Amino acid sequence: MHILLVDDEPLELEQLEYIIQHRFPYWTIHKAIDASKAVKVMNEYPISLALLDIQLPGKSGIELGLELKRLKKLDIVMVTAYQSFDYAQASIRLGAKDYITKPIIEEELCKVLENYQHSDVQSHIIQEAINIIHEQYSQKLSLSFLANQIHINSAYLSRKFHEEMKISFSEYLNDYRIEMAKQLLQESEKSISSISEECGFNSQHYFSVLFKKQTGLSPREYRLREKV
Known part of the structure; x- marks a missing residue:
């Protein structure tokens, strides 16, 4: 939610x-x-x-x-x-x-x-999918991998996820990764590159573009603002 x-x-x-x-x-x-x-x-x-x-x-x-x-x-x-x-x-x-x-x-x-607490998660399938995302967000997660873990068809999971969460699997995954990156930017002195990789992004450039789209700030600007 x-x-x-x-x-x-x-x-x-x-x-x-x-x-x-x-x-x-x-x-x-x-x-x-x-x-x-x-x-x-x-x-x-x-x-x-x-x-x-x-x-x-x-x-x-x-x-x-x-x-x-x-x-x-x-x-x-x-x-x-x-x-x-x-x-x-x-x-x-x-x-x-x-x-x-x-x-x-x-x-x-x-x-x-x-x-x-359960208003947006109506099925055990989606709760299980969310648990996996939160546990393995730093890995190379894909919809097909997630579907295999839950033992269901990936097309069905995609449709079910969007129906219940009102957002696609990839959007939810990226949103969660950005939230985890925010915590690391606030709480650690790790480099932007390290944080990008630790949060599951293959490209620091893509991470920075997505981060600015969601927050209005670059990762560096966000860190400086939070530490003021």
């Missing part, structure tokens, strides 16, 4: 991402610091759930939620540091599925998110 986190505080985004990745490792997390970046992510990825901070610069989280719902069918959870009745009412009118106050309590957040 693709999930969108929107908050203008980088530390808040990092905390949310850390908790969610730890408890729900199969999810693909996208982050945005304002409404314009959130809309851009929505137009590029099959977002199923968005966690929106109410207090955003420019367009508020409530206004953003209304815009996102016009773009695509998705669930929204509002996050705020203010325990305001007006905010709660506005969230209800928006159709938000839940309302979480800061500071974020991990168990409270995970209790809300557990409702979505």
Whole structure:
């Protein structure tokens, strides 16, 4: 499942991402610091759930939620540091599925998110396929290899994967590889070339092109920004 986190505080985004990745490792997390970046992510990825901070610069989280719902069918959870009745009412009118106050309590957040744990994976076949991708993403994975591992026809797996995940096998694999590359860029001093290879990319050039397409930054620019 693709999930969108929107908050203008980088530390808040990092905390949310850390908790969610730890408890729900199969999810693909996208982050945005304002409404314009959130809309851009929505137009590029099959977002199923968005966690929106109410207090955003420019367009508020409530206004953003209304815009996102016009773009695509998705669930929204509002996050705020203010325990305001007006905010709660506005969230209800928006159709938000839940309302979480800061500071974020991990168990409270995970209790809300557990409702979505199996919303995008409806079959054992696809769950098994995702497990293999997450375990072997650094290897030369192909759809036919994956199908052989699960003992099913590759054409059937391709169709089933797209039906349930709303994204193709190759897109999901590349998205996951990019997420793993982000972690290495933040947490290690390994070269871009080493990270590219470690995350399963045959070409550093292709890795860099895909990384910039997804993040708007080159791997080097992303590393410098995260370490500031």
